[in-house]
Amino acid sequence: MNIKNIFKNKTILITGGTGSFGNSFTKILLKKCKIRKLIIFSRDEMKQWFMKEKFNDKKIKFMIGDVRDEDSVINASRNVDFIIHAAATKIVPTAEINPIECIKTNILGAQNVIKAANLNKVKKIVALSTDKACNPINLYGATKLASDKLFIAANNFYSSKFTKFSVVRYGNVIGSRGSLIPFFLEKKKEKFFPVTHSDMTRFLITLDQGIDLVFFAFNDMIGGELYISKIPSVYIKDIPKIIKKNAKIKYIGIRPGEKLHEKMISEDDSLFTYEYKNYFKILPSFLNDSERKKYIKRGKKVRKGFSYSSDNNKEWISKNKLLNYINKIEII
Numbered sequence: 001m002n003i004k005n006i007f008k009n010k011t012i013l014i015t016g017g018t019g020s021f022g023n024s025f026t027k028i029l030l031k032k033c034k035i036r037k038l039i040i041f042s043r044d045e046m047k048q049w050f051m052k053e054k055f056n057d058k059k060i061k062f063m064i065g066d067v068r069d070e071d072s073v074i075n076a077s078r079n080v081d082f083i084i085h086a087a088a089t090k091i092v093p094t095a096e097i098n099p100i101e102c103i104k105t106n107i108l109g110a111q112n113v114i115k116a117a118n119l120n121k122v123k124k125i126v127a128l129s130t131d132k133a134c135n136p137i138n139l140y141g142a143t144k145l146a147s148d149k150l151f152i153a154a155n156n157f158y159s160s161k162f163t164k165f166s167v168v169r170y171g172n173v174i175g176s177r178g179s180l181i182p183f184f185l186e187k188k189k190e191k192f193f194p195v196t197h198s199d200m201t202r203f204l205i206t207l208d209q210g211i212d213l214v215f216f217a218f219n220d221m222i223g224g225e226l227y228i229s230k231i232p233s234v235y236i237k238d239i240p241k242i243i244k245k246n247a248k249i250k251y252i253g254i255r256p257g258e259k260l261h262e263k264m265i266s267e268d269d270s271l272f273t274y275e276y277k278n279y280f281k282i283l284p285s286f287l288n289d290s291e292r293k294k295y296i297k298r299g300k301k302v303r304k305g306f307s308y309s310s311d312n313n314k315e316w317i318s319k320n321k322l323l324n325y326i327n328k329i330e331i332i
């Protein structure tokens, strides 16, 4: 895959571009590709100001706006070739107590991005999703599932000649704001590390791996695919032991809206899921047989009833690798 060619002379919009993903993606995009322009779209002017100072690059244009506002999304996506939709309300407990706010950003916002892209003849969009969207039990996951469905259906609904919509789904990002490892690092000086349950597992991905999958999706997509990286799992209770010698753990119980294990692909998805060396692809259910062939490429269909879950994962992160990530962590 040659990302230089894919993004050469292109104008790219990142909704939620000031977040953890947006900052890292911007760094790699500017380093590796000769783009025409990068538009960073988000609400908070301070985050944009810091990002502007940090990158100091004339190719980046900052636009204040809210994905809930159709007009501002339409404005931001004029003359844009590619969109990465990263804007989201993503903290599980926040979404549980502010459901309508989460619905407005994650569902209505997604629909505004889809409409704007279609109207402005944007070529390709990749929307970011989460393992919490697979068989969701919390509102955050449910809104992200609805968002995934909107993006996938958009290929069908608009019968768009111009815009192709796909989704990339991944698990906990090591080092992203508010995530597991920064949380435990903050607790290092306290007596105990609060851990919800001794059996709890999660998928772990580095921001670079997430970004690679997004680049891959732009290169591979026909429209309607949901891409999932093969990434390792971890027992949550093992993280404090790596952060601090003789770490003491206090089990505090599973919080509302939390699962013991996360799933990326459910048994029901298995009917449409294909496996590749480093990733899985869930194909849209609306394809006919000849269309499906074009999407599969070199993939192998998973067995009926297959699921990809943080507890049935074949790959587990080694203590050394985790320590290495923790030592290099740069919280953004």
Ligand SMILES: NC(=O)c1ccc[n+]([C@@H]2O[C@H](COP(=O)([O-])OP(=O)(O)OC[C@H]3O[C@@H](n4cnc5c(N)ncnc54)[C@H](OP(=O)(O)O)[C@@H]3O)[C@@H](O)[C@H]2O)c1
Pocket (backbone or CB within 6 Å): 015, 016, 017, 018, 019, 020, 021, 022, 041, 042, 043, 044, 045, 047, 065, 066, 067, 068, 085, 086, 087, 088, 089, 090, 105, 109, 128, 129, 130, 131, 144, 170, 171, 172, 173, 174, 176, 177, 179, 332
């Ligand atoms: N981090 C993870 O562990 C993880 C795992 C799986 C999937 N994901 C997905 O990856 C995406 C990016 O996550 P992230 O870690 O980069 O999140 P993040 O650091 O919290 O950043 C979120 C971004 O969205 C913007 N935003 C929030 N609400 C908005 C709105 N209504 N309109 C416009 N912009 C808005 C924020 O800026 P303002 O507040 O200034 O608007 C910020 O730029 C999300 O879709 C998330 O669901 C993340």
